Amino acid sequence: MARGPYPKLSDVARAAGVSLATASRALAEPALVRLRTRERVRAAAAMLGYVPHGAARALATRRSRTVGAVFPPVDNPIFAAATQALAHELAASGYTLLLATHEYDPASEREVTRTLLERAVDGLVLVGLDHDPELYRMISQAGVPYELMWSLDPAGFHPCVGVAHRIASVRATQHLLALGHREFAVLAGRTAHNDRTRERLAGVREALAARGIELRPERVVEADFALPAARQAFAALLSRAPGFTALVCGNDVLAIGALAECAARAILVPEAISIVGFDDIDMASGVTPALTTVRVPAAEMGRRAAARMLARLAGATVVPVEELPATLVVRASTGPAPR
Amino acid sequence: MARGPYPKLSDVARAAGVSLATASRALAEPALVRLRTRERVRAAAAMLGYVPHGAARALATRRSRTVGAVFPPVDNPIFAAATQALAHELAASGYTLLLATHEYDPASEREVTRTLLERAVDGLVLVGLDHDPELYRMISQAGVPYELMWSLDPAGFHPCVGVAHRIASVRATQHLLALGHREFAVLAGRTAHNDRTRERLAGVREALAARGIELRPERVVEADFALPAARQAFAALLSRAPGFTALVCGNDVLAIGALAECAARAILVPEAISIVGFDDIDMASGVTPALTTVRVPAAEMGRRAAARMLARLAGATVVPVEELPATLVVRASTGPAPR
DNA sequence: AAGAAAAATGAAAACGCTTGCATAAGGTAT
DNA sequence: ATACCTTATGCAAGCGTTTTCATTTTTCTT
Numbered sequence: 230m231a232r233g234p235y236p237k238l239s240d241v242a243r244a245a246g247v248s249l250a251t252a253s254r255a256l257a258e259p260a261l262v263r264l265r266t267r268e269r270v271r272a273a274a275a276m277l278g279y280v281p282h283g284a285a286r287a288l289a290t291r292r293s294r295t296v297g298a299v300f301p302p303v304d305n306p307i308f309a310a311a312t313q314a315l316a317h318e319l320a321a322s323g324y325t326l327l328l329a330t331h332e333y334d335p336a337s338e339r340e341v342t343r344t345l346l347e348r349a350v351d352g353l354v355l356v357g358l359d360h361d362p363e364l365y366r367m368i369s370q371a372g373v374p375y376e377l378m379w380s381l382d383p384a385g386f387h388p389c390v391g392v393a394h395r396i397a398s399v400r401a402t403q404h405l406l407a408l409g410h411r412e413f414a415v416l417a418g419r420t421a422h423n424d425r426t427r428e429r430l431a432g433v434r435e436a437l438a439a440r441g442i443e444l445r446p447e448r449v450v451e452a453d454f455a456l457p458a459a460r461q462a463f464a465a466l467l468s469r470a471p472g473f474t475a476l477v478c479g480n481d482v483l484a485i486g487a488l489a490e491c492a493a494r495a496i497l498v499p500e501a502i503s504i505v506g507f508d509d510i511d512m513a514s515g516v517t518p519a520l521t522t523v524r525v526p527a528a529e530m531g532r533r534a535a536a537r538m539l540a541r542l543a544g545a546t547v548v549p550v551e552e553l554p555a556t557l558v559v560r561a562s563t564g565p566a567p568r
Numbered sequence: 569m570a571r572g573p574y575p576k577l578s579d580v581a582r583a584a585g586v587s588l589a590t591a592s593r594a595l596a597e598p599a600l601v602r603l604r605t606r607e608r609v610r611a612a613a614a615m616l617g618y619v620p621h622g623a624a625r626a627l628a629t630r631r632s633r634t635v636g637a638v639f640p641p642v643d644n645p646i647f648a649a650a651t652q653a654l655a656h657e658l659a660a661s662g663y664t665l666l667l668a669t670h671e672y673d674p675a676s677e678r679e680v681t682r683t684l685l686e687r688a689v690d691g692l693v694l695v696g697l698d699h700d701p702e703l704y705r706m707i708s709q710a711g712v713p714y715e716l717m718w719s720l721d722p723a724g725f726h727p728c729v730g731v732a733h734r735i736a737s738v739r740a741t742q743h744l745l746a747l748g749h750r751e752f753a754v755l756a757g758r759t760a761h762n763d764r765t766r767e768r769l770a771g772v773r774e775a776l777a778a779r780g781i782e783l784r785p786e787r788v789v790e791a792d793f794a795l796p797a798a799r800q801a802f803a804a805l806l807s808r809a810p811g812f813t814a815l816v817c818g819n820d821v822l823a824i825g826a827l828a829e830c831a832a833r834a835i836l837v838p839e840a841i842s843i844v845g846f847d848d849i850d851m852a853s854g855v856t857p858a859l860t861t862v863r864v865p866a867a868e869m870g871r872r873a874a875a876r877m878l879a880r881l882a883g884a885t886v887v888p889v890e891e892l893p894a895t896l897v898v899r900a901s902t903g904p905a906p907r
Numbered sequence: 908a909a910g911a912a913a914a915a916t917g918a919a920a921a922c923g924c925t926t927g928c929a930t931a932a933g934g935t936a937t
Numbered sequence: 938a939t940a941c942c943t944t945a946t947g948c949a950a951g952c953g954t955t956t957t958c959a960t961t962t963t964t965c966t967t
Contacts, residue, residue: 235711237923248947253925263945278709283687284626285923288952293623295666295687302652304867309648313641316669320680325687327634328667330655341659348622348634348664370617372574456854485854492856512851515795515824517831528643576953587917592955602915602963624953627922 236277244273256281287349296538297327297345298354299338305454305482306510307527308356311378314531315354322539324351333422335361346371352538358382358389359424374541376534380424385550388541390533392555394425397523398432400557401505402477404521406440409566410475410503413437414448414466416459416487418479426451426479429507433477448473452483459486460493467494474502474566481506481513481522488516488562499564509558518561525555575616583612595620626688635877636666636684637693638677644793645849646819646866647695650717653870654693661878663690672761674700685710691877697721697728698763713880715873719763724889727880729872731894733764736862737771739896740844741816743860745779748905749814749842752776753787753805755798755826757818765790765818768846772816787812791822798825799832806833813841813905820845820852820861827855827901838903848897857900864894 242252247266255262255270262270273279287293296319303312316326327350329341339361345353346367353368353375368375377389405413415433418426430449437444447470452462463476463486478484484506491498498504498518506513509524530553537547581591586605593600594609601609612618626632635658642651655665666689668680678700684692685706692707692714707714716728744752754772757765769788776783786809791801802815802825817823823845830837837843837857845852848863869892876886 235709238925239923249924250926250948251946254946257925261945266945278706280682280706280710281686282627282923284623284632285952286925287623288621288627288954289923289925291952293687303642303655304645304649304652306643306645306648309645309651310643312648312651312667313643313669316642316667320668320683323683325683326667328651328655328665329659330652343619344659344662344664347620348632367617367619370574371619456850482850485851489854489856489858511795511821512824512854515828515851516854517828517856519828577955578953588954589918589956590916593916596955600915605915621953624922625955627924628953628955630922 236279237282238279241270241274241277241279244277245270292351293349294323295325295327295348295350296352296354296535297329297342297348297350299342299345300328300330300356301333302330302454303328306512307480307508307525310510310527311531311534314528315535318532318535319539324539333419335364335422339364339367343367346373351542352376354378354534354538357424358387359422374538376538378530378534380428381550381552388537388547388549390530390537390551390553392525392530392553394428394555395432395435397525397555397557398429398477398507399436401507401521401523402433402436404557404559405475405477405503405505405563406436406442408475408503408563411442411566412473413442413444413475413477414470414473415444415450416463416466416476416478416483417449417451418454418483419451429479445470452479452486454480454482456482456486456489459483460490463487463490475563476502476504478504478506481508481510481520484520484522484562485512485516488518488520498562501567503563503566505563513558514560521560521563522558523555524558526553529553575618576621577618580609580613580616580618583616584609631690632688633662634664634666634687634689635691635693635874636668636681636687636689638681638684639667639669639695640672641669641793642667644821645851646847646864649849649866650870650873653867654874657871657874658878663878672758674703674761678703678706682706685712690881691715693717693873693877696763697726698761713877715877715880717869717873719767720889720891727876727886727888729869729876729890729892731864731869731892733767733894734771734774736864736894736896737768737816737846738775740846740860740862741772741775743896743898744814744816744842744844744902745775745781747814747842747902750781750905751812752781752783752814752816753809753812754783754789755802755805755815755817755822756788756790757793757822758790768818784809791818791825793819793821795821795825795828798822799829802826802829814902815841815843817843817845820847820849820859823859823861823901824851824855827857827859837901840906842902842905844902852897853899860899860902861897862894863897865892868892 242249252270255267300308303309331338358380377387380391382389417430420427450462452458506520506522509522513520513522581588591609594606639647642648670677695717697719716726719730721728756769759766789801789805791797845859845861848861852859852861
């Protein structure tokens with residue numbers, strides 16, 4: 230067929246007997262070309278198996294039809310759900326997701342973000358508020374629109390869609406208080422570079438303080454996001470400062486870890502200890518006892534972030550801060566405090 | 569600063585007092601330019617906050633430093649793990665992941681793959697063997713190298729890294745046979761367009777057949793990949809053809825769903841029914857009873873696929889078919905058959 | 908210190924597409 | 938038919954890099 234390995238638009242044009250410009254328009258802006266010509270071009274393109282070259286198009290139009298996302302590890306189910314929704318929603322509008330991940334580490338987050346910017350993404354989606362100032366600088370200098378997921382910017386400066394972690398955490402704690410619990414422990418996620426975990430922890434403190442209850446420092450422990458780490462951290466809590474009847478966890482994986490450790494030690498949940506998680510991942514309802522938790526609509530957040538980004542790329546304006554509900558889901562892992 | 573909104577290489581060159589060509593080389597091929605000049609260019613680039621334009625580079629070099637991945641929904645933990653590993657590994661070599669997902673649907677898989685090809689990915693990673701012939705045609709016509717994950721091509725035609733699902737499934741079934749089970753049921757994943765689920769199911773049949781045991785059709789049910797669907801399907805199995813003592817599940821999520829349903833119905837596992845899963849997702853060890861399952865090294869597969877792709881992009885050749893071990897992990901959800 | 912070889916630089920041509928502007932072709936009203 | 942609009946098409950100039958090739962500068966030999 231064509232000399233070169235892959236047909237380009239000029240090959241299509243030649244085959245259809247039209248100019249390059251017309252071929253381009255026939256495919257991209259069909260309304261501008263007469264039906265007959267359009268069909269000829271289409272036929273030629275189909276025959277040659279023409280695939281437009283995105284880079285060339287991006288260069289000419291200055292749009293890559295690509296959105297970048299910078300996520301913490303996406304093997305975390307909540308981020309997986311958001312990623313899935315994001316990719317799916319973007320694809321529906323002809324956009325593709327460029328995915329970059331980092332291990333909660335500002336330096337590598339900066340690095341991968343820079344790479345994304347070099348890939349000429351049309352927009353950028355980030356998780357949370359906590360980012361290196363240098364990262365924000367890079368983004369704004371590149372003039373790329375961005376959206377923050379998960380958190381809500383109290384200043385209303387960053388466009389974002391998220392939930393009110395602190396308030397939700399307060400409510401979860403109040404649920405336990407209402408059940409009569411007075412001795413609390415917290416199995417928190419890592420709070421470094423993570424405003425969500427900090428806010429959740431702060432919420433517990435706030436709710437307890439409002440009732441004049443102190444959260445003893447040795448009753449708070451941070452753990453990595455993984456089952457074994459969670460079990461271990463919970464075990465540490467148990468041996469270091471036993472006697473608590475309520476455990477608030479920074480997320481469901483930590484909570485399920487605690488649950489597993491309880492099962493291993495024959496500690497009854499919720500009879501001896503009540504446990505609440507955060508996120509409401511799929512598994513939260515699958516474990517025994519089913520987990521009381523705060524439902525964070527991760528997939529919906531992904532969809533909304535995509536929709537907001539697409540709207541903005543289309544020139545629309547969106548409300549700067551979009552709050553999604555985070556509701557307490559009471560299941561079987563919480564019960565009245567033992568006396 | 570610069571007139572135009574964003575500095576380009578020519579701005580950097582001007583600021584550094586060198587030609588465009590030299591500026592390009594100073595940044596991309598430092599060895600080719602004298603130290604002094606190189607530093608001047610670097611300084612100019614830093615000062616202007618220059619960010620190379622990937623599309624332009626891709627156009628000129630005919631490489632986008634981008635790898636596409638076409639995945640079933642990545643909120644499935646096993647795909648999430650693979651995606652994470654893939655993205656991470658690619659990033660380490662300066663490549664970025666373009667992620668596209670589909671809902672086990674050949675048409676949309678074709679569609680998103682085409683989009684990926686239009687984005688000029690340097691390579692493509694797919695899951696499984698079952699793909700529309702048209703899809704294979706598109707890829708080969710585009711001349712893009714690809715890797716298949718999860719499955720092993722028996723013909724050795726497609727480059728792939730995966731596990732032997734059927735054999736692993738045979739082993740899992742033999743484990744149950746060895747425990748004295750004779751009445752089997754299977755809670756399978758959807759087998760349409762999915763060679764993995766088919767192979768796993770075939771493995772059960774094969775192992776049973778070898779012992780002269782028949783798997784009654786009403787003891788086999790397919791379910792979508794989700795907890796509620798799994799519970800429902802298991803419930804159907806229970807009411808339609810009760811009396812089985814061993815349940816083989818197409819994956820861990822289905823198994824955990826069955827476990828949850830058992831808990832709800834006070835069916836003892838493994839005393840009344842033994843259950844085995846497949847995949848060994850994180851949660852498999854977190855549920856009670858901990859799940860006996862077949863460990864599929866999803867993250868490792870992601871890493872290997874990335875490594876293989878990178879190697880090939882660098883001009884190396886790799887073995888066409890790379891098998892990863894899938895080992896049976898015996899935990900607490902399987903036990904001797906009741907008499 | 909001269910000449911040759913090596914190293915560093917620059918000019919300009921791609922890369923494959925879009926798009927503003929000018930022109931040609933149809934179509935309508937007179 | 939003529940003049941006048943539309944509507945379709947084509948020409949050619951970008952878009953921001955890389956890279957070949959020729960040229961200049963530096964370094965090395967003797």
